[in-house]
Amino acid sequence: MPSPISDAQWHAVRVSLKHAGDRFAELVSSRDPDAKATQDWTVADTAAHVAVIAKLYTAQIGAEETPHPLPSLRSTVLTTTVDTVSDLNATALARFTERDTGRIIEQLQADIDVILRISDGLDPEEPLPWLGDSRVPRAGVLAHLVNELLIHGWDIARWRIPPQDAALFVDLFLVGLLRHDPGHLLANDEPPRERRIAVQFRSDHTNPVTLVLHRGKVTVEDPRDDNDVRLRFDPPTLNLMNFHRVSKARAVLTGKIGISGPKPWLLPRFLKTVRLP
Structure with missing residues (x-):
């Protein structure tokens, strides 16, 4: 079984989150908000999507219960699977109506600062509730946000993704999720097979x-x-x-x-x- 999350990994993901957030903010600020980033989303839509995730994580990442920033999504989050994440994203974007990229980026950077501040000194290994009633270690939640910034920055500009930052998503989020509890996040229609x-x-x-x-x-x-x-x-x-x-x-x-x-x-x-x- 892989070792628990190290102090070095916890430090690395915190540094990466700050750096990726600043880099994403600079990128979005330099682009036409109405330009297409993906087939369905503009640059403004893409920035809003990442900002929604960061806002949700400000409530999730702390040691104590805090008010949910989008309480109407709470039950949807618990029942979401890999195959229905797009529905959750669409609902969240419909309820987060801000599309001024200046204001979006200002809020995103503020929320990243909140995440880093309230998680400082907390246990990086502590499992936190995530999509599909799964459990992800605290460091994995930060790694997921780093990956969102990097993937959606790639959507906007096809920028280079640093391999050491991408590796955090694998080590801390993906493996961390599977080490703790994937819940029904990976549920599908495939019949269980005896073959290992x-x-x-x-x-x-x-x-x-x-x-x-x-x-x-x-x-x-x-x-x-x-x-x-x-x-x-x-x-x-x-x-x-x-x-x-x-x-x-x-x-x-x-x-x-x-x-x-x-x-x-x-x-x-x-x-x-x-x-x-």
Whole structure:
């Protein structure tokens, strides 16, 4: 089982959040708010989406219960799965009507400062409630916000994502979620299978880890020589691929994702459950 979150990782994700927030603010401030960032969202919409997440995390990240900034979404958050996150995003954007990017960025940076202030000195490993009634360690929640800033900055400007920052999402959020409790976040229509599938993940910037899918459940183990699939990856590319910004074929053909092991054909079945929105 991978080790608990270290002081160095906690420090790194806090530094990365501040840096990514400032970088995102500078980027958004330099762009036409009405320009398209994605097929459906403008730059202003994209900034508003990230700002909503940061606002939600100001209430979630502390040690004590605080008022929910969007209380009408509380029950929706608990029932959301990977496949219904887009519905939650649409609802949140409809209720967060600000589209002046100057005001959005001012609020976003203020909320990031709040998150960093109230989480200072708290346990980075403490599991906090997240989508789909899952549990994510406090450091993982910060890593998720870092990733939102980086992915949506990429949407706007195709900017470079630092591999050490992308690695935090894998180590602290994804593995942290699976170590604690994924709830029903990964629920799908795939029938549970008796066949155990073990996929090993390695990169130059993350801790080596094996994710195991068995009978519909996903668990975390230390890597072993007999793992079915070995996946070596570039963290920015893996995150962009998982969030459908880069195709699987492109990731493999460019050498950013390498697949080996005795049974690589089991990977597609694994990815039907272990997936992101």
